[in-house]
Amino acid sequence: MVIVGAGMAGARAVIALRAADYKGPITLIGEELHLPYDRPPLSKASITSEEAPAPILLLDEDQLRSLNAIFINHTKAVKLDVKAKTVALSNGQSVAYDKLLIATGAKPRRLTIPGGEHAIVLRDFPDAEVLRAKFKPGKKIAIIGGGFIGLELAASARKLGCDVTLIEAQPRILMRGVPEAIAKIVHDKHISEGVNILTGTGLARLEAQAVHLADGRVIPADTMIAGIGAAPEVSLAAEAGLKIDNGIVCDEHLRTSAPDVYAAGDCCNFPHGMFGGRRTRLETWRSATDQANTAVANMLGGSVVHHALPWFWSDQHDLTLQIAGMGDLGIKTVTRQLSPEAFIIFHITDEGRLVGASGIGPGNSIGRDVKLTEMLIAKGISPSAAQLADPNIALKSLLKG
């Protein structure tokens, strides 16, 4: 078994292969210097912790040894030959596979406006170390993009006493995938924490120490960061002739268009088994693990359809938001107020099917009910709007009802 990409999906695949009692050889190939590590802290604790951070490892040397997996770090897979079933590496080596998992992840998009190269991006641990060095008290930080990465970095920079401006081209932050009511709370929180947010604001160009807005205003900045989304890393697969369409096109078993080649994680586009085969590509921590598990089961001869629900979280200041399911399939929403500061919005189709939940609140106030909603969706249970809205009706009772 060969796994290209040593992020979350790749590391979890190694663990899943051995957990399934696979006894043969495993080779894990990663471009980065580090052992496989967890990315969520990169926008938060890796930047703000008092002590110098180290990557939170997903697999350490001891685990790799006990799992009997070969890890080739700092090495790029440069050519895939699906006929010969080999992967050529940047170190000159060629690795033969029986089954191959492509888990090459995604790369941050770069600004294409003039001077766009002045904006740095966050993807890996060295990027976080760069930001940590730049986020000093009083420094002017301009963040381009009001998505999750941009907002989490804004919160981290404020925590460290920076002067933060966040610029979003859309009329509001979190346009993609977060209901307006939740985006508003996030927006207000950032404002109250001292972040300057400019929405509906386009860019003209960047200069070394300034963002020039489309309306002529100039925002001085010591550091500019682009958080404008990520593109799937598909070059290895594309050059080998695999089908590509917003990611590596897979079937419901996470098989690519080439025999014995599978994909998982941010680079994988697949039809979701829970939502009528609707195609999606998920850039989330949990999906990387879930997809690795599905792909591994099928690499080992199974016939598992990928069913795991999409789910993710974001922490900003003292707020956590969690999104589960596919809320955009819903046309109606119902709100359950858990406390004055915490609520969950349920997303319901026109046939009354519960398809998603979006929650926000301080600390961990919403995790339990979002999880219960996931379980309701997975079981195909769609409570009435009145039941969902009433915080005195435990979601757990609806699950068992």
Add this chain to the structure above:
Amino acid sequence: MTQWIEACAAGDVAEEDVMRFDHGGRTFAIYRSPSDTYYATDGLCTHEKIHLADGLVMDHTIECPKHNGRFDYTTGAAKGAPVCINLKTYPVKVEAGKVFINIA
């Protein structure tokens, strides 16, 4: 050595649920199983130190509200990624409608 501490009234924890109990600078989680047995563990997830009392109890499993790490709260056993370190458990007794845990 034993050090029995009164944690709560038996009725304070719903069946198949969990509550937080803080004592002496430490935090614990008290569980009541579907079969009406009480258990106690350390209160914080071994992954990122989140209060498990905010999590979901299903049968004999507690799931952390943050990243869905799961433990068997009757034994403390971690049930796979992202958690790999077991939870410490504590003996529990119920007397006269009160739940005591031995935190020694």
